[in-house]
Amino acid sequence: MAETDKKEQVVTPWDVSAEDQIDYNKLINDFGSQRIDAALLEKFAGAIDVPLHQFLTRGIFFSHRDMNQFLTNYIATKAGEAKNAFYLYTGRGPSSGSLHMGHLVPMRFTKWLQDALDIPLVIQLTDDEKFLWRDIEFDTVRQLAIDNAKDIIACGFNPERTFIFRDSDYYQDMYETILSCQRATTMGTSKAAFGFTEESNIGKASFPPVQAAPSFPTAFPHIFGKDLSKKAKGAITCLIPCAIDQDPYFRLSRDYASKLGCNKPALLHSVFLPSLAGAGTKMSASATDGSIFVTDSMDTIKAKIEKVVPVAETVAEAGDDVSLEWLKFFLEDDAEFNKLCEDRLAGAVSGVAIRDRLVAVLQDMAAEFQARRAAVTDEDVEKFFSKRSLY
Amino acid sequence: MAETDKKEQVVTPWDVSAEDQIDYNKLINDFGSQRIDAALLEKFAGAIDVPLHQFLTRGIFFSHRDMNQFLTNYIATKAGEAKNAFYLYTGRGPSSGSLHMGHLVPMRFTKWLQDALDIPLVIQLTDDEKFLWRDIEFDTVRQLAIDNAKDIIACGFNPERTFIFRDSDYYQDMYETILSCQRATTMGTSKAAFGFTEESNIGKASFPPVQAAPSFPTAFPHIFGKDLSKKAKGAITCLIPCAIDQDPYFRLSRDYASKLGCNKPALLHSVFLPSLAGAGTKMSASATDGSIFVTDSMDTIKAKIEKVVPVAETVAEAGDDVSLEWLKFFLEDDAEFNKLCEDRLAGAVSGVAIRDRLVAVLQDMAAEFQARRAAVTDEDVEKFFSKRSLY
Numbered sequence: 158m159a160e161t162d163k164k165e166q167v168v169t170p171w172d173v174s175a176e177d178q179i180d181y182n183k184l185i186n187d188f189g190s191q192r193i194d195a196a197l198l199e200k201f202a203g204a205i206d207v208p209l210h211q212f213l214t215r216g217i218f219f220s221h222r223d224m225n226q227f228l229t230n231y232i233a234t235k236a237g238e239a240k241n242a243f244y245l246y247t248g249r250g251p252s253s254g255s256l257h258m259g260h261l262v263p264m265r266f267t268k269w270l271q272d273a274l275d276i277p278l279v280i281q282l283t284d285d286e287k288f289l290w291r292d293i294e295f296d297t298v299r300q301l302a303i304d305n306a307k308d309i310i311a312c313g314f315n316p317e318r319t320f321i322f323r324d325s326d327y328y329q330d331m332y333e334t335i336l337s338c339q340r341a342t343t344m345g346t347s348k349a350a351f352g353f354t355e356e357s358n359i360g361k362a363s364f365p366p367v368q369a370a371p372s373f374p375t376a377f378p379h380i381f382g383k384d385l386s387k388k389a390k391g392a393i394t395c396l397i398p399c400a401i402d403q404d405p406y407f408r409l410s411r412d413y414a415s416k417l418g419c420n421k422p423a424l425l426h427s428v429f430l431p432s433l434a435g436a437g438t439k440m441s442a443s444a445t446d447g448s449i450f451v452t453d454s455m456d457t458i459k460a461k462i463e464k465v466v467p468v469a470e471t472v473a474e475a476g477d478d479v480s481l482e483w484l485k486f487f488l489e490d491d492a493e494f495n496k497l498c499e500d501r502l503a504g505a506v507s508g509v510a511i512r513d514r515l516v517a518v519l520q521d522m523a524a525e526f527q528a529r530r531a532a533v534t535d536e537d538v539e540k541f542f543s544k545r546s547l548y
Numbered sequence: 549m550a551e552t553d554k555k556e557q558v559v560t561p562w563d564v565s566a567e568d569q570i571d572y573n574k575l576i577n578d579f580g581s582q583r584i585d586a587a588l589l590e591k592f593a594g595a596i597d598v599p600l601h602q603f604l605t606r607g608i609f610f611s612h613r614d615m616n617q618f619l620t621n622y623i624a625t626k627a628g629e630a631k632n633a634f635y636l637y638t639g640r641g642p643s644s645g646s647l648h649m650g651h652l653v654p655m656r657f658t659k660w661l662q663d664a665l666d667i668p669l670v671i672q673l674t675d676d677e678k679f680l681w682r683d684i685e686f687d688t689v690r691q692l693a694i695d696n697a698k699d700i701i702a703c704g705f706n707p708e709r710t711f712i713f714r715d716s717d718y719y720q721d722m723y724e725t726i727l728s729c730q731r732a733t734t735m736g737t738s739k740a741a742f743g744f745t746e747e748s749n750i751g752k753a754s755f756p757p758v759q760a761a762p763s764f765p766t767a768f769p770h771i772f773g774k775d776l777s778k779k780a781k782g783a784i785t786c787l788i789p790c791a792i793d794q795d796p797y798f799r800l801s802r803d804y805a806s807k808l809g810c811n812k813p814a815l816l817h818s819v820f821l822p823s824l825a826g827a828g829t830k831m832s833a834s835a836t837d838g839s840i841f842v843t844d845s846m847d848t849i850k851a852k853i854e855k856v857v858p859v860a861e862t863v864a865e866a867g868d869d870v871s872l873e874w875l876k877f878f879l880e881d882d883a884e885f886n887k888l889c890e891d892r893l894a895g896a897v898s899g900v901a902i903r904d905r906l907v908a909v910l911q912d913m914a915a916e917f918q919a920r921r922a923a924v925t926d927e928d929v930e931k932f933f934s935k936r937s938l939y
Contacts, residue, residue: 289727289731326720329717336676339750344749347750355736355739356734356735358733358734359730359734360727
């Protein structure tokens with residue numbers, strides 16, 4: 158291959174890679190989504206009673222589908238001028254016993270959304286997906302899902318308004334919705350949208366509707382009422398915050414919506430938290446070297462960062478400095494973050510100092526998380542897993 | 549097409565057709581099953597305490613897989629020389645509100661097997677399959693399944709040893725077994741075995757494991773114990789009586805068995821009850837003209853037969869005389885049946901007389917069925933549907 162050939166970037170639910178930086182503008186064009194612009198942020202800020210989350214103001218959630226329409230309906234409903242209902246949907250494929258920092262991005266943002274919008278939330282644990290994709294025991298993947306649920310609960314979700322479920326427990330309840338989506342999707346479409354081949358197992362080919370189904374209120378009779386009338390279905394809209402690699406699932410959801418008599422879900426897409434080793438990949442739970450887990454000790458966090466994070470001694474912008482890039486995600490204080498960026502660009506602060514600050518921020522975050530995590534009980538899991546009305 | 553070109557016979561779970569008679573010898577060769585011979589029948593007769601059913605002695609169940617081995621284990625267990633367990637599995641795709649006479653063939657035979665072998669039985673109602681294959685409402689197909697269950701219960705199955713389930717109710721319980729089978733099947737294999745194409749919906753492509761899963765005791769924790777040890781799994785064998793068009797599903801089961809640590813199911817295959825209009829097709833619940841439903845009135849049965857069944861006034865063997873062919877299925881008295889065959893061949897009885905006898909036999913059978921069916925209550929359905937030990 159000639160040196161000028163650039164490896165094409167790949168972004169699917171199972172593979173995210175590019176030669177250096179992911180080109181997010183290209184993704185917006187390829188996927189056909191919209192950029193989150195200043196006007197949308199202003200509208201969002203006007204719809205809620207708290208300041209916008211730094212993931213929005215710093216462009217970490219950068220792309221959307223139908224968010225304008227969602228906010229219009231939300232604002233009208235809040236003002237008593239319309240009677241719509243809304244809920245949030247996010248999820249997690251339980252591939253390891255604990256979350257890493259990348260998983261916290263959608264979870265922390267979803268928690269903020271739940272509080273800011275004051276609407277119910279459903280969280281899907283796709284243990285069946287992991288079973289179909291890996292050579293792993295069913296009981297093992299079900300246990301990983303419980304472990305992950307405890308980490309998720311430790312993110313602070315409202316127990317009165319959050320339903321967490323494993324597919325292996327809850328599939329039956331979604332079966333009509335899943336079958337309806339499966340009936341509407343040909344093998345050819347599934348292969349084209351997700352890159353499956355003749356050698357892919359049939360469980361994979363028919364899995365996308367399992368992740369698409371929770372976009373529809375019909376999948377949650379206990380939350381929205383067992384017999385959702387046509388009118389009722391049409392008055393409920395789902396909002397899905399996710400990393401942009403998950404978008405293909407929800408494009409399917411949006412295709413299914415009219416067939417199911419439901420609204421299309423709205424979407425908010427995030428960029429990927431880059432690997433500690435640098436841009437071009439997303440952090441993986443399987444590649445432990447470039448990943449920091451929420452359960453890592455303070456010493457481990459320090460050692461991993463000092464081992465893996467490169468320090469550029471030249472002046473650098475956030476995009477070129479992994480430490481600064483990570484602080485963009487996790488340093489909440491806007492004033493401090495902005496000053497660090499300026500100082501770094503001006504050469505007034507060293508790469509090592511930035512990296513030290515990152516170590517401290519992540520240690521604080523992990524310590525806080527671990528304290529909350531230690532308090533999560535089996536009874537909490539039972540509560541979040543129980544089928545109940547969230548209104 | 550030249551007149552000498554013979555239409556090739558097609559036998560799949562969804563399509564059975566041939567230009568005139570189905571060539572069952574060819575099916576045995578194509579599918580790789582074994583013919584039920586005199587030695588096997590003798591062994592079978594020696595294993596049980598009642599005479600063999602006429603479906604066996606008259607060759608209506610004509611093909612098998614592993615039935616020799618099944619009987620060897622059954623005999624050893626009955627003699628206290630081995631500790632194996634056995635169960636029967638059959639099913640029905642609920643496509644119309646009531647069964648027709650063709651559906652009674654496997655059901656009546658399965659009831660006889662259950663009594664003769666004294667083993668548990670599971671009956672799957674594949675309402676999900678019908679939903680995936682047809683443009684039908686989910687609630688409608690679920691109700692058809694209940695209606696069919698009442699017909700099935702009226703066949704006289706032992707309520708203490710029979711579990712009937714709709715996939716739409718019971719999918720969750722089989723999920724690990726289904727996923728394990730799906731993980732073991734590529735899209736290419738599913739397409740080749742069942743004739744699916746790129747245009748087939750993904751629900752169809754992943755359905756075969758749903759029908760294969762009940763071949764394994766792991767799908768029935770309430771019957772066989774929640775945590776089937778490897779040893780326990782290996783000591784339970786399933787026996788599946790079915791029309792031979794269902795064989796592709798259970799060839800898959802037999803392929804999966806070793807991966808699941810379970811035994812291969814044994815199979816008993818029947819020919820198809822021909823349409824009243826003549827051989828070459830199986831009776832369909834959708835084509836009402838050539839079908840007699842178990843709910844048809846005495847007058848309707850008479851009228852349908854006299855309208856549709858051709859009468860050959862020349863001497864004829866059973867295969868060439870639809871009435872005699874149907875009597876082979878449903879006239880239980882061996883002496884009378886054999887005499888009718890002889891007399892028909894000798895020209896001592898007319899085609900009309902044979903047809904009149906068929907009318908009377910089917911009227912008696914339907915009247916008896918309808919009386920039993922009228923006595924089936926919602927509580928009976930609840931009992932047969934309830935998850936419980938069948939030992």
